[in-house]
Amino acid sequence: MPDNLTTDNADIAVIGAGIIGVACALQLARQGKRVVVIDKQPPGHGASFGNAGHLATEQVFPIADASILKRLPAMLMDPMGPLRLDWKYLPRALPWFSRLLLNLRPAPFQRTVAGLRALNESSLDAWKRLLHSIAHPDLLKEDGSLLVFERAESRPAVEALQARMRQQQVPVDFWSASAVRESAPQLSEQVQGGLFYPRTGHFLDPYQVVCELVSAAKTAGVQFFQQEVQGGQLQAHGVSLITDQGRFTARQVLIACGAHSAKLTTALTGKRVPLDTERGYHLMLPHEQGRLPFAVTSLERKFIMTPMTGGLRLAGTVEFAGLQRPPFMQRAWQLHRLSKGLFRHDLNAEDATPWMGFRPSLPDSLPVIDQVCEGKVLLAFGHQHLGLTQAAVTAEMIVQLASPSANSGVPTMDAYRLGRF
Known part of the structure; x- marks a missing residue:
């Protein structure tokens, strides 16, 4: 360059x-x-x-959504939660959150x-x-993605989400537990079902x-x-x-x-x-090729797992702490802990690499x-x-x-x- x-x-x-x-x-x-x-x-x-x-x-x-108000105390208290707000950044973040709530x-x-x-x-x-146009259609797998849930009491929320998606004409299918296991057999038996989105990919x-x-x-x-x-x-x-x-x-x-x-x-x-940054983390597992056929998100655990040529990428947490504070890489490793119990056999984290980046929001x-x-x-x-x-x-x-x-x-x-x- x-x-x-x-x-x-x-x-x-x-x-x-x-x-x-x-x-x-x-x-x-x-x-x-x-x-x-x-x-x-x-x-x-x-x-x-x-x-x-x-x-x-x-x-x-x-x-x-509006439930963020109820979750704000937990955000401040739990450094490993799926949505974290650094309390030192709170004064700078409050105007942005105020505008978010108005929207x-x-x-x-x-x-x-x-x-x-x-x-x-x-x-x-x-x-x-x-x-x-660049002769690389192979870089995209147009094979859908899956949102899974593990608790029976989550089913009404999943069905409500499916209804909301259909109102917006988003293609979505409800999959039973057996349908999930047929396509992703390495997922745990405790998966109750999920929503499959056919017009997505990775x-x-x-x-x-x-x-x-x-x-x-x-x-x-x-x-x-x-x-x-x-x-x-x-x-x-x-x-x-x-x-x-x-x-x-x-x-x-x-x-x-x-x-x-x-x-x-x-x-x-x-x-x-009013641009702020959602700091996002991932954990790349290089020894986990072939564990999943497509991207899978956990409703309750609130993270996503995407199969790539370099392994399985776990991602999805949100942290509000601005552009200057150093990464809190324990949040990346927390993704591996979140995955425990979601598979028949735990994911291999040997040689895993953590990462943090800034989402402009x-x-x-x-x-x-x-x-x-x-x-x-x-x-x-x-x-x-x-x-x-x-x-x-x-x-x-x-x-x-x-x-x-x-x-x-x-x-x-x-x-x-x-x-x-």
């Missing part, structure tokens, strides 16, 4: 080399744009490296569901188009997906630079960016740096975005996908748990925003505008 930005003639500078930034860069370059990508890390080394790998098209509801009122809640559903309904086909290696997109982007003429963008300002004919190695000017800039997007967005647009659970400042600033961030799921369709939307005549048939933009804040 080159270190220095040597020219100032780029059409678009993409800030962020995660899955969304790289997918956008590739699609923009295919429209004839001269594109550079700038990130302080190598491509795919942020949240895109360690996500759960689940193509989560079924997740059409917000990241929280759980009926009207904004329905707007969120509609916005998520529109993106997710388009996501699988968008990914198939993108992977086919990626065999999320980091490899980024690498293959980077390779295709370079072939299309995209340049990648490892620098830290420290600020920027609008100019008459473009945007001037300040990096740790100097200045660079482009006609347009796309802010797609996930949880780190707020500062530059404010600098260029004057808009303060907005209080209405919707991303910002927009064009502002007379077209000079494009925005694609805030996808919370769904960055991998929505990356390909987001790239198609950004192409349409950058060149309105270039694409059609992508979700309407209104729900994702910056101006909603």
Whole structure:
């Protein structure tokens, strides 16, 4: 990767080399744009490296519901719970949580569901188009996913969730315990049943997906630079960016740096975005290939297990502690403890590796996908748990925003505008 930005003639500078930034860069370059990508890390080394790998098209509801108020004391007390709030971060988090609760009122809640559903309904086909275009459809397994429950008293909640999903036209089937064991025989006998989502899938290696997109982007003429963008300002004919190695000017800039997007967005647009980060952990088990046929989530244990080429990835906890505090890796190892009893034989954690990354989350659970400042600033961030799921369709939307005549048939933009804040 080159270190220095040597020219100032780029059409678009993409800030962020995660899955969304790289997918956008590739699609923009295919429209004839001269594109550079700038990130302080190598491509795919942020949240895109360690996500759960689940193509989560079924997740059409917000990241929280009103019951969060009841759970707040437990969040503060239990460092190993599925949803943790670092008490030292509480003063900074309270305004964000206040806005989240306001968005759980009926009207904004329905707007969120509609916005998520529109993106997710388009996501699988968008990914198939993108992977086919780089000759790597094999990186995605379109084989569904399963939510299992173990307690008989959980069945009413599962049936209610199935009804809610069907109301949103999400394909979903109820599986009995015998049906679960037929497809996933290594799961424990205590599994009572589950919900199977046929229009979902999983990626065999999320980091490899980024690498293959980077390779295709370079072939299309995209340049990648490892620098830290420290600020920027609008100019008459473009945007001037300040990096740790100097200045660079482009006609347009796309802010797609996930949880780190707020500062530059404010600098260029004057808009303060209520962006926070959900710190997510995973534990990779390299000796567990073949244990599951597809991604499986536990309703009661609240984590997901995804089979990958590198083993079985356990993921799914949420921690609010900001961008600066060091990782609390015991939460990653807690995932292995959570798995005990869910299988006929316990998972092998030998040589397991823990990881933590930042999910960029907005209080209405919707991303910002927009064009502002007379077209000079494009925005694609805030996808919370769904960055991998929505990356390909987001790239198609950004192409349409950058060149309105270039694409059609992508979700309407209104729900994702910056101006909603």
